[in-house]
Amino acid sequence: MAYTKTEHYDEDVTNDMMGSYRKVIELIGENPNREGLQKTPERIAKAMQFLTQGYQLDAVDILNSAKFHETVSEMVIVKDIELYSMCEHHMLPFIGKAHIAYIPNGWITGLSKIARVVDVYSRRLQVQERLTTEILGAIKEALNPIGVAVVIEAQHLCMMMRGVQKQNSVTTTSAFFGEFEKETTRSEFMKLISATLS
Numbered sequence: 001m002a003y004t005k006t007e008h009y010d011e012d013v014t015n016d017m018m019g020s021y022r023k024v025i026e027l028i029g030e031n032p033n034r035e036g037l038q039k040t041p042e043r044i045a046k047a048m049q050f051l052t053q054g055y056q057l058d059a060v061d062i063l064n065s066a067k068f069h070e071t072v073s074e075m076v077i078v079k080d081i082e083l084y085s086m087c088e089h090h091m092l093p094f095i096g097k098a099h100i101a102y103i104p105n106g107w108i109t110g111l112s113k114i115a116r117v118v119d120v121y122s123r124r125l126q127v128q129e130r131l132t133t134e135i136l137g138a139i140k141e142a143l144n145p146i147g148v149a150v151v152i153e154a155q156h157l158c159m160m161m162r163g164v165q166k167q168n169s170v171t172t173t174s175a176f177f178g179e180f181e182k183e184t185t186r187s188e189f190m191k192l193i194s195a196t197l198s
């Protein structure tokens with residue numbers, strides 16, 4: 001199903017999740033009946049559905065929904081696309097930025113659709129590596145471009161607020177297809193995403 005509505009809550013799922021989160025609240029030693037926590041299971045159930053709505057969305061459909069025939073074959077870069085995902089190991093957030101480029105081969109897509117594809121795959125339980133390659137795969141499939149490049153930089157809260165507790169480490173992942181597998185094209189892209197306009 002390819003709906004783009006962002007606040008869709010399934011009533012049965014919400015009710016089931018509320019029961020489970022109520023139990024979790026009890027298990028951590030809290031009282032789910034105290035005033036501040038009474039609505040918390042419902043809030044979490046809705047937040048979880050929001051944060052995992054990517055499972056209901058189809059990235060290729062989104063890219064195809066604003067696909068235009070164009071003969072340009074210059075590199076298109078959308079950089080600094082913020083992303084909020086959840087690691088599949090701890091279900092804690094990882095937060096960062098995606099930088100995406102493609103070289104059209106007869107077709108371009110609406111720029112916002114590139115950013116939407118980031119949401120489609122980040123609003124799921126993820127690892128950063130798979131998130132990177134899934135974004136690349138969708139652009140490749142929908143636009144059949146000459147090349148695609150995806151770089152993601154992110155900080156993982158499971159490494160910051162628990163576990164190894166490193167506050168400043170940033171993880172960078174990348175995936176390249178076609179023309180970007182060539183050193184010259186890849187370094188032009190890397191230079192452009194590092195540059196700041198003044």
Ligand SMILES: Nc1nc2c(ncn2[C@@H]2O[C@H](COP(=O)(O)OP(=O)(O)OP(=O)(O)O)[C@@H](O)[C@H]2O)c(=O)[nH]1
Nearest residue numbers: 087088089090126127128129156158159162163164
């Ligand atoms: N490759 C990869 N690893 C991730 C990602 N998000 C979290 N992790 C790591 O997943 C690993 C899970 O390791 P485990 O040893 O099973 O889990 P753990 O005992 O909670 O590990 P610690 O975080 O080291 O305490 C950890 O090293 C996390 O840092 C990601 O996006 N990609």
Ligand SMILES: [Zn+2]
Nearest residue numbers: 087089090158
């Ligand atoms: Zn984790």
